[in-house]
Amino acid sequence: MSGDRALARAGGVVAPAKQVSSSVGGGSSPSELIFPARTIPIRFDHAAHHQRGATCLHCHPSAKTSDSTAKRVGWSVAACDRCHGTNHRDLAAEQPTECAFCHEGYEANEANRVRRSVVPSARLHFNHRVHAARNIGCAQCHGAVQTVGKTSRDHLPRMQKCLTCHGLPDGSRGDAKAGCPTCHLTTASGRLQTSFPSGKLLPPRWMGAVEHGPDFVHTHAVVAANDSRFCARCHSEADCLRCHDGRERPRQVHPNDYLSMHAVAAKQSAQRCNSCHHHESFCKNCHLRAGVTLTGPGWNRAHRGRVHPPAAIFVSTPITGRHHSVEARRNLPACVGCHGERDCVGCHATRGGGGIGVNPHPAGFSSRCASALARNPRPCFVCHDPDDALIFRCR
Amino acid sequence: MLRRRAPRHWATVATFCLAGSWAAAAQAFEVEVDSETTAQGYQLRNAWGDPVLSRRRFLQTLGLHVVGIGENENAAASSGLDMSFHMRMRLDADFAIQPFESNYADYPSAFVPGLQRAPVDLVIGYFDIRNLAGGWLSARLGRQIIVDPLGWWSLDGALLRAELPVFLALEAYGGFEQRAGLPLSTGRFERDGVWRGDRTSLDANAYPEFLEAGLAPAHGFVLESIDLPVVHARVAYRRVWNTGKVATSPFSEDRVGMPSTTDGMRISQERLGVSADALVEELGALRTGLIHDFPRAQITSWYATLDGFVTSWLTTGIDVDHVIPTFDGDSIWSFFSTEPTTTLLGRGDVGLTNRWRLAVAGGVRWVDIESETSTTMLDVLGRASVRHDHDGGRVGMGSLTDRGERGSRDGVDVFADQWFEDRFLVSGRVSVADWRDAMRTDRSTTSLGYVLGGGFRVGDETMARLEWEHDTNELVGQRYRILASLQLLVSR
Numbered sequence: 086m087s088g089d090r091a092l093a094r095a096g097g098v099v100a101p102a103k104q105v106s107s108s109v110g111g112g113s114s115p116s117e118l119i120f121p122a123r124t125i126p127i128r129f130d131h132a133a134h135h136q137r138g139a140t141c142l143h144c145h146p147s148a149k150t151s152d153s154t155a156k157r158v159g160w161s162v163a164a165c166d167r168c169h170g171t172n173h174r175d176l177a178a179e180q181p182t183e184c185a186f187c188h189e190g191y192e193a194n195e196a197n198r199v200r201r202s203v204v205p206s207a208r209l210h211f212n213h214r215v216h217a218a219r220n221i222g223c224a225q226c227h228g229a230v231q232t233v234g235k236t237s238r239d240h241l242p243r244m245q246k247c248l249t250c251h252g253l254p255d256g257s258r259g260d261a262k263a264g265c266p267t268c269h270l271t272t273a274s275g276r277l278q279t280s281f282p283s284g285k286l287l288p289p290r291w292m293g294a295v296e297h298g299p300d301f302v303h304t305h306a307v308v309a310a311n312d313s314r315f316c317a318r319c320h321s322e323a324d325c326l327r328c329h330d331g332r333e334r335p336r337q338v339h340p341n342d343y344l345s346m347h348a349v350a351a352k353q354s355a356q357r358c359n360s361c362h363h364h365e366s367f368c369k370n371c372h373l374r375a376g377v378t379l380t381g382p383g384w385n386r387a388h389r390g391r392v393h394p395p396a397a398i399f400v401s402t403p404i405t406g407r408h409h410s411v412e413a414r415r416n417l418p419a420c421v422g423c424h425g426e427r428d429c430v431g432c433h434a435t436r437g438g439g440g441i442g443v444n445p446h447p448a449g450f451s452s453r454c455a456s457a458l459a460r461n462p463r464p465c466f467v468c469h470d471p472d473d474a475l476i477f478r479c480r
Numbered sequence: 481m482l483r484r485r486a487p488r489h490w491a492t493v494a495t496f497c498l499a500g501s502w503a504a505a506a507q508a509f510e511v512e513v514d515s516e517t518t519a520q521g522y523q524l525r526n527a528w529g530d531p532v533l534s535r536r537r538f539l540q541t542l543g544l545h546v547v548g549i550g551e552n553e554n555a556a557a558s559s560g561l562d563m564s565f566h567m568r569m570r571l572d573a574d575f576a577i578q579p580f581e582s583n584y585a586d587y588p589s590a591f592v593p594g595l596q597r598a599p600v601d602l603v604i605g606y607f608d609i610r611n612l613a614g615g616w617l618s619a620r621l622g623r624q625i626i627v628d629p630l631g632w633w634s635l636d637g638a639l640l641r642a643e644l645p646v647f648l649a650l651e652a653y654g655g656f657e658q659r660a661g662l663p664l665s666t667g668r669f670e671r672d673g674v675w676r677g678d679r680t681s682l683d684a685n686a687y688p689e690f691l692e693a694g695l696a697p698a699h700g701f702v703l704e705s706i707d708l709p710v711v712h713a714r715v716a717y718r719r720v721w722n723t724g725k726v727a728t729s730p731f732s733e734d735r736v737g738m739p740s741t742t743d744g745m746r747i748s749q750e751r752l753g754v755s756a757d758a759l760v761e762e763l764g765a766l767r768t769g770l771i772h773d774f775p776r777a778q779i780t781s782w783y784a785t786l787d788g789f790v791t792s793w794l795t796t797g798i799d800v801d802h803v804i805p806t807f808d809g810d811s812i813w814s815f816f817s818t819e820p821t822t823t824l825l826g827r828g829d830v831g832l833t834n835r836w837r838l839a840v841a842g843g844v845r846w847v848d849i850e851s852e853t854s855t856t857m858l859d860v861l862g863r864a865s866v867r868h869d870h871d872g873g874r875v876g877m878g879s880l881t882d883r884g885e886r887g888s889r890d891g892v893d894v895f896a897d898q899w900f901e902d903r904f905l906v907s908g909r910v911s912v913a914d915w916r917d918a919m920r921t922d923r924s925t926t927s928l929g930y931v932l933g934g935g936f937r938v939g940d941e942t943m944a945r946l947e948w949e950h951d952t953n954e955l956v957g958q959r960y961r962i963l964a965s966l967q968l969l970v971s972r
Contacts, residue, residue, distance in 0.1 A: 114834075272512065272971070275547050275564065282902055284869065290795060294765035294787045298829045299865035299876060300839030304799070307767045307785050311755040312712060313627035322604050322625045323514075323543060323568060329632065330603075330668055332539055332572055333518065337865075337878060340893040341911035341929030342951035342959070344524055348923065349915040352886045353859060354845060356803050356821050360631075365675040366594060366660050366667035373592045374533055374581065375526040380689075382581070382590045390528045394919050406855060406885070407919065415847045415857060416886075417805050417818045421672055426689045426812050427730035433812075447817035448850075453777050454815075460775050461746035461809040466728040468812060 115241045118286045120207050126189040126200040128235070129160075135231035141223045148223065151213040154206045158213055207241075208281065209268050219260075244268075245291065265318050277319045288319075302337050306360065331362040355419035368422035378423045392423070413445075426467060434468035435475065454479035509548040514941075515968040516541045521576075522949075522961035527923060529956070534576040541603070543568040562610040573598035584681050593690040594660060594667075594677035602664040616643050623658065628702055628716040629753030629769045634658035634669035635698060643706060651702040657720050657748070661693030671749050673807025673814065684727075688739040691810065694724030696748060713756040720748040722810050747809040750774040764788040773806050775814060780804040797827040799843075819847050825861065840864045845884070859884030873898035887918040905935030905945070927953035941969035 134144070142148060144164040151158050162173040165187070172178055176197040185191040188199040216226075224230065226242040233240075247268060250261040269286075270278040279286040287297040293315055295301075295308050309316050309325075328335045334343070343350075351358065362368060373381035376389050393399045399409050413420055435442040446454075458465050458479045469476050518539040525532045549563040577597045580587035606622030620639040625632060637655010644650065660667025661677035670676065679692040700718035705711065723746075727739035755769035770782035781804065787797040801823045807813045825843035832838055842862040849855050860883050867876035875896040882889045891913030898906050909931040917923040929951035936944050949961040 275545075283871070290789060291761040294759055294789075294795075296795065296829065298795075298837050298839050299867040299878070300827065300829060300841060300863070303841070303863065304785070304797075304827070307769070307783060307799075309627055310629050310631070310753075311714065311757050311767050311769060313632075316627075321566075323541075325625070325627070325632065326568075326603060330666075332570075336893075336895070336909060336931070340878070340891060340913065341909065341931060341949060342913055342927040342953060345925075345927055345951065345953055345956055345959070346889060346891075346913055346915050348527070349887050349889055349917050350882075352917065352919060353882055353884060353889070354821060356805060359672050363667050363670060364672045365670075366677075369675065370592060370595055371524075371533070374595070375524070376531060377526050380687075382592060389526070392527065392920075406857075411849055414817050414819045414849055416821075417813055417816060418672065421807075421813060425675060425730070429812065429816075430730055445816045447815075450815065456777065457775055457815060460750070461722070461748075463722070463726060463728055463742045463746055463810045464812040464814055466740070466742055467730065 114238045115243060116286070118281050118284055119209060120238065120241050121205040121283070123205065123238075124201075124203040125235075126202065127160075128187050128189055130234040131230050131236060132232055132234060141230070145223075148213050149217045152215070154209055154211050157204060157206070159202075159204055208270055208278075210266075210270070211268065244289070276317075276321055279319050286319075302335070329361045331367050351419045351422060352416070355416055355422065358418060358422075364418060364421045369425075372423045378425075379428045380425045410445075430468055435470070435473055451478065509546050509550075510971065512543075512545040512547070512969065512971045514543040514545075514970070516965065517967075518963065518965040520961060520963040523959065525956055527955075535574055536576040538571070538573045538575065538598075540571040541568060542570075560611055564608045565606070566608065567605040568603040569600065570603050571598060571600050584683075584686065588686065591686075593675065593679075593682070593687045599666070600664060601666045616645070617641070618643075626653065626700075629714055629755040630716050630718050630751050630771060632669075633718070637698070647705055647708050649702075649704045649706045651704070652699075653701070654699040655697075657696035657698045659693045659696050662695075671806070671808035671811075673811030684738055688727035689730045691726040692724060694722065694726075696723065697721045697745075710760065711756065711758050714754070716753040716755075717751070719750045722746045722748045722808070726810065747775060749806075749809060751780075751806075762789060775809055776804075776806060778804070780806050793831040795827075795829040797829075799823070799825040799827065799841075819849055821845060821847050823861070835870055836866070836868050838864075838866045857885050859886075872900070872902070885918060887916045887924070889913065889915045903937045905933075905937070907931070907933040907935070907947075911951075923955065925954045927951055941967070941971075943967045 144160045145158050146161055146164070147156065148158045150156075166172055166174075169186075171183065179197065181193050181196060184197070184199060185193070190200050226246055227236075227240045230236055230240055250259075251263055251267060253261070253263075265277050266275070272278050277286070285297075288295050290296045293308070293312070295305070295315075327333055328338065339347075358364070358368075369378070372378045376382075377392055393409065394407055398405065398407050399412075404410055429445070432441050432443050433445045454465075458476070465476060465479070516539075519537070521534070521536045523532050523534050544565070544567045546565040549565060550561060574597065577595060578590075579597070580590045581592050582595050582597060584591040602623055604623055604625060606620050606624040608618070608620050610618040612618060618641045621637075623634065623636050624639065625634055626639070627633075634657065635653055635655045636658060637653060639651060639653035641649060641651045658665045658669045659676065660670065661679075667676060674691055675689055676691045676693050679687075679690060682690070698718065698720040700716065702717075703715040705713045723744075725741045725743040728742050729740045751774065752772045753769065754772075755767070757765065757767045759765040765787040766784070768782075768784040770779050772778070773780040781802065783799070783801045785797060785799045787795055790796055802820050804820045805813075805818050823843065823845040825841050827841040828839065830838045840863070842860075845859040845861055847857045849857065861881070863878070863880040865876065865878040867874060873896065875894075877892065877894045879892040880889065891911060893909065893911045895909040896907065900906070911929045912927070913929075914926040915924060929949065931947055931949045933945060933947035935946070938944060943966070945963075945965045947961075947963040949959075949963070951959045951961075
């Protein structure tokens with residue numbers, strides 16, 4: 086299923102508040118890249134306050150008015166003062182012994198110095214005011230806060246819960262906008278901002294099964310082939326080209342001495358080398374210069390030895406498992422990295438230039454050669470004269 | 481008669497300036513310019529030690545993104561169109577290439593067809609227009625990359641996408657394939673099997689198998705499901721033609737002095753790809769696909785991957801991949817007998833903790849050869865990698881084994897990156913690899929290599945790096961590589 090569908094699938098109706106707990110709606114804790122680590126050295130019991138009739142808005146009045154994550158929705162000390170009889174506006178009038186009631190780690194001999202709360206803004210676009218106006222209750226995103234003492238990161242919203250509305254299909258989503266940039270920060274180029282000082286923002290598993298784990302470099306091809314638009318939400322063409330254009334070497338794919346080892350790797354299987362390297366423009370250019378090819382400039386072939394096993398095994402009959410015909414059938418792209426057409430045509434052609442007519446075609450080729458000839462006669466004419474009887478048969 | 485083409489660098493600069501000045505004329509838009517400069521020097525040698533090729537490479541890419549074109553500060557005056565322009569130019573130079581290697585007129589025996597000392601190419605350069613026709617139509621015009629079940633590919637042309645109100649999107653495109661030898665182009669996106677480029681300076685019977693690049697008209701379509709629950713599917717069709725007169729006989733010099741040729745429009749590729757996915761969030765995912773090749777009249781590739789979400793920290797999977805090599809329609813190899821390679825792998829990905837992650841995969845790859853000696857060639861594959869991400873850095877290890885009748889490769893690679901004060905980067909990598917070449921046992925050896933690197937973050941998006949690599953093995957002795965890079969990003 087595509088990322089879009091995963092988003093849409095993340096819910097259908099707004100969940101009852103009880104269901105939005107730390108164990109529902111995303112599994113592990115919310116990402117610290119979205120909600121940076123916070124320090125709140127305050128003793129507070131939400132359940133106790135709730136039992137005494139306090140509502141969320143008693144302590145978090147700006148939850149109805151905040152229109153961005155920069156405008157925090159944290160508690161208001163004025164609310165504390167109203168019930169506890171304290172006065173944070175005139176701390177000199179307070180008895181130091183009372184501070185420790187709420188402030189963790191407070192030492193009486195420290196006068197009015199308490200540990201500072203650090204609550205960085207979430208790296209999201211979010212408008213509490215709009216959501217409150219839609220009658221979306223606090224518990225729908227933050228869970229059953231009224232049942233716990235001090236809240237934790239587990240009570241921060243999960244993306245899956247956002248998608249209960251934002252992931253609905255167009256017709257039923259109402260005013261809730263879809264698309265990643267609705268909530269996530271973007272770069273100037275319009276793609277999601279994924280790089281933060283503390284790390285890279287990566288997609289969760291439930292969203293398209295594209296966890297970017299240590300093996301993803303080997304498994305991402307299918308994801309991109311099947312749903313490239315999903316990848317494009319975060320990645321630009323430059324990210325793909327960085328590896329797939331064969332200009333820069335990704336060390337997780339080709340570690341240090343791969344240059345020395347690549348010949349063995351190609352002999353084992355070269356079927357997928359062309360996902361990054363075009364054989365003619367990448368491999369052959371270098372092989373010609375290094376003098377490992379049959380054709381090409383002669384100046385650098387003076388010291389050349391034999392690349393393949395001895396001719397008695399590799400070229401002559403009888404055909405064994407190490408014969409070049411077996412190699413070609415097993416792993417033809419590896420041959421193409423060094424050889425040009427003329428290296429094959431010398432033996433396989435039937436036309437006058439020296440070919441001895443060894444048939445390289447697969448069994449049953451004659452039944453579909455007419456179609457091949459009609460689509461493109463060029464490869465046929467490389468080996469066969471246009472007036473060759475075999476060509477007439479295919480016409 | 482030899483002809484030379486005018487340098488293309490001026491065209492590159494002019495294009496870039498035009499785009500920039502045009503962008504400046506727009507109103508409320510955002511501009512992002514990024515640049516990446518990499519310089520590296522190293523040597524390589526062929527299997528017999530000589531000759532040694534020096535590489536002194538300089539890679540410069542320059543990207544320009546203009547987003548919000550035509551938008552007005554006054555939202556009410558905006559057209560509603562979402563227009564942007566994206567461009568990326570690249571200079572990929574190797575200053576160790578000797579001038580005589582690309583000078584056929586004076587040094588025909590040293591000439592390497594297609595080799596250029598400092599080619600410049602336009603990687604992408606397109607306008608992206610969205611929200612046309614009330615939001616259901618979008619378009620891309622220019623050089624763009626298309627990624628679909630048929631692979632990834634470069635088109636110079638136009639692509640239209642319509643998202644229909646029936647869970648369906650339709651894309652249709654037409655234009656030309658990017659081809660080596662054409663201005664500001666590389667051969668990266670062509671099909672394999674044809675050596676192609678600019679023959680302007682070559683005699684007609686020199687390297688006849690090096691074909692003159694011509695325009696390659698192309699068209700295709702993609703049909704894609706959208707907004708369907710659980711499943712997603714795509715069907716992609718693409719047809720590309722070869723055009724122009726090209727040589728057919730690689731032995732022309734032995735005949736009448738001039739190569740025989742063929743002309744006209746010929747199929748380069750015609751393929752149909754189908755993919756289908758299913759994702760059940762708490763259970764797993766299945767991805768499948770296949771490619772039918774019309775000239776070969778057979779399915780040349782199919783694959784399936786199945787992921788199972790066993791627990792919140794464990795994902796297991798099975799991959800199967802079956803591929804028959806295919807080539808450009810002009811290539812004789814298109815109709816050579818080739819056997820499919822099938823790979824079957826089992827995978828596991830474990831989140832050991834929030835910071836430790838382990839992935840393992842293992843399986844087999846086989847090819848059935850039906851000939852005088854009918855046989856199955858079986859290779860055993862495995863890889864394991866582990867990564868630990870911590871504040872300001874990461875350490876990890878990757879390893880692989882690939883063992884079969886054609887030889888073996890076994891290797892371990894340990895790496896670490898660490899940032900200091902969010903500004904200074906220190907990185908290192910140590911590799912040990914052993915390979916055995918069963919076809920040429922004298923080409924087997926063990927290699928030890930390390931990389932030491934450092935970086936300095938000049939600004940939020942500006943980074944300079946330096947790397948030193950040293951590898952040693954018995955075949956080529958000591959190899960060194962030094963690499964310096966600078967990344968810049970400017971937004972407005």
